[in-house]
Amino acid sequence: MSVKPTRLNQNNEIIYVTKPALPPLEEFVPYLEKIWNSKILTNNGSFHKQLEDDLADYLGVSCISLFCNGTIALLTALQALDIQGEVITTPYSFVATAHCLIWNKIKPVFVDIEPECCNLDPEKIEAAITSRTTAVLPVHVYGNPCDVEAIQAIADKHGLKVIYDAAHAFGVKKNGISMMNHGDLSVLSFHATKAFTTFEGGAIVSRDRKTKERIDKLKNFGFAGETSVVECGINGKMNEIQAAFGVLYLKYIESYVKKRKAIVFQYRDALKNIDGIRLMNDIEGVVHNYGYFPVFVDEEKYGISRDALYEKLKRHNIYGRRYFYPLISQFSAYRDSAMFGPGTLPVAEKTAEQVVCLPVYPDLGEAIVDVICHLFDRSAN
Ligand SMILES: Cc1ncc(COP(=O)(O)O)c(C=O)c1O
The missing domain is CATH 3.40.640.10 (Type I PLP-dependent aspartate aminotransferase-like (Major domain))
Structure with a gap:
């Protein structure tokens, strides 16, 4: 991985998964x-x-x-x-x-x-x-x-x-x-x-x-x-x-989406060749809004579990979100139905165990994205 940020998030700024951009x-x-x-x-x-x-x-x-x-x-x-x-x-x-x-x-x-x-x-x-x-x-x-x-x-x-x-x-x-x-x-x-x-x-x-x-x-x-x-x-x-x-807000939406897109491309570029980390790419013919940047962690290949990565990011004040974990069918309000117990929705179950959405919002700085990407390096603590 080529990203070498000069410092980690040392000023203790909390970076949430999203922060609304507001017009003046x-x-x-x-x-x-x-x-x-x-x-x-x-x-x-x-x-x-x-x-x-x-x-x-x-x-x-x-x-x-x-x-x-x-x-x-x-x-x-x-x-x-x-x-x-x-x-x-x-x-x-x-x-x-x-x-x-x-x-x-x-x-x-x-x-x-x-x-x-x-x-x-x-x-x-x-x-x-x-x-x-x-x-x-x-x-x-x-x-x-x-x-x-x-x-x-x-x-x-x-x-x-x-x-x-x-x-x-x-x-x-x-x-x-x-x-x-x-x-x-x-x-x-x-x-x-x-x-x-x-x-x-x-x-x-x-x-x-x-x-x-x-x-x-x-x-x-x-x-x-x-x-x-x-x-x-x-x-x-x-x-x-x-x-x-x-x-x-509608007057600003295009500029906000453009900024989100730049962030998503920065992530993709930095994280694209990490064994065990799957990214989502643009789909041909689709105009995206870049509202989310999920990554999927294959623990066996990456060597670190999704939760360990999520906790590590948190230690550096980077608050990703595990959208969508747990599955709706796993919440106690829904679990009654034996129809949707463990093993019945295998792809969703696996995906929910692997996903973490990284911060994406119009005002997220390039330097912070560098820091986040650097934290994907297994040796970064
Ligand atoms: C997929 C999905 N459906 C429905 C909702 C509910 O929307 P609201 O929060 O505006 O009530 C949300 C999010 O908030 C959502 O992400």
């Missing part, structure tokens, strides 16, 4: 003044409308509905399509993916992932379909596109809906087409840790106006007019401060 505060002040003057704080105000339009343009989608966060958006997406019974999903995700099923009284049926991108393995979906299956809920993990064609073919064959948890896939395109334009619905998260953020926030991308109108009613208590409530909705609305921030 003074640029946000006029947005706040507009809100203060209008006294419209929420309920589909002008920033809310503008952000929906701006995002539809930027993402290349026809309909988008903003939400207070991605979890409520996921819950609402399932309601909007009347999903019931069983849903096939991945154990290799953030817990919210499966929690939303349970909150809708739907049984999550975990299916194994493929080892390359860590997404739901389409080849294993059909064996998990039963007479109660109504939908598939895949996740574009780390923003890497799922095999959308294979998943759609299975869904069409069995009459299933497809809802993508696209929390990691903001702005991701394949062959010029937004990943949000696949399946019946795609759900985004704008949490502070994501490539595009509104502090908290989320959205559902739908394919037609009628579905968007239903979603918009559902996120506003089911109101269809001043005195008419047509379904049992929830409060999923994004407020005006979040929306205004999103409008401003």
Whole structure:
């Protein structure tokens, strides 16, 4: 390994896996003044409308509905399509993916992932379909596109809906087409840790106006007019401060993604030839957002376990995250189901034991990335 940083992280700066980039505060002040003057704080105000339009343009989608966060958006997406019974999903995700099923009284049926991108393995979906299956809920993990064609073919064959948890896939395109334009619905998260953020926030991308109108009613208590409530909705609305921030953030997104990309390429260059360390590379035809940089540790070849590496980084104030360990199916809230016990999801289980995501964020300095890479040297302590 050629990297020779001049010093380790000696100033004790804590480097977390992510740190949100923020546009200059003074640029946000006029947005706040507009809100203060209008006294419209929420309920589909002008920033809310503008952000929906701006995002539809930027993402290349026809309909988008903003939400207070991605979890409520996921819950609402399932309601909007009347999903019931069983849903096939991945154990290799953030817990919210499966929690939303349970909150809708739907049984999550975990299916194994493929080892390359860590997404739901389409080849294993059909064996998990039963007479109660109504939908598939895949996740574009780390923003890497799922095999959308294979998943759609299975869904069409069995009459299933497809809802993508696209929390990691903001702005991701394949062959010029937004990943949000696949399946019946795609759900985004704008949490502070994501490539595009509104502090908290989320959205559902739908394919037609009628579905968007239903979603918009559902996120506003089911109101269809001043005195008419047509379904049992929830409060999923994004407020005006979040929306205004999103409008401003969108002006910076390209420059932030560019900075993330430079960091990811620096990591790749430094870590590419280490025996026992697997990296993820760009996929041909895909525009990535570089939201995550996972590395996979093969203890036998590398000589050090993933956890030992993770702890070593921590000793140097580098706080990677083991996304996604444990698997959702291994949490006590899910473990009851013997169906998904040890050995039943072998690829996901192995991946969860090997992964650590390294820090990536727009303001992460080159020198710190050098330090992190140097720590991969087995002799560095
Ligand atoms: C894959 C995935 N799904 C859903 C969520 C939930 O989104 P939110 O935090 O905006 O509720 C997140 C992350 O936060 C996530 O990473």
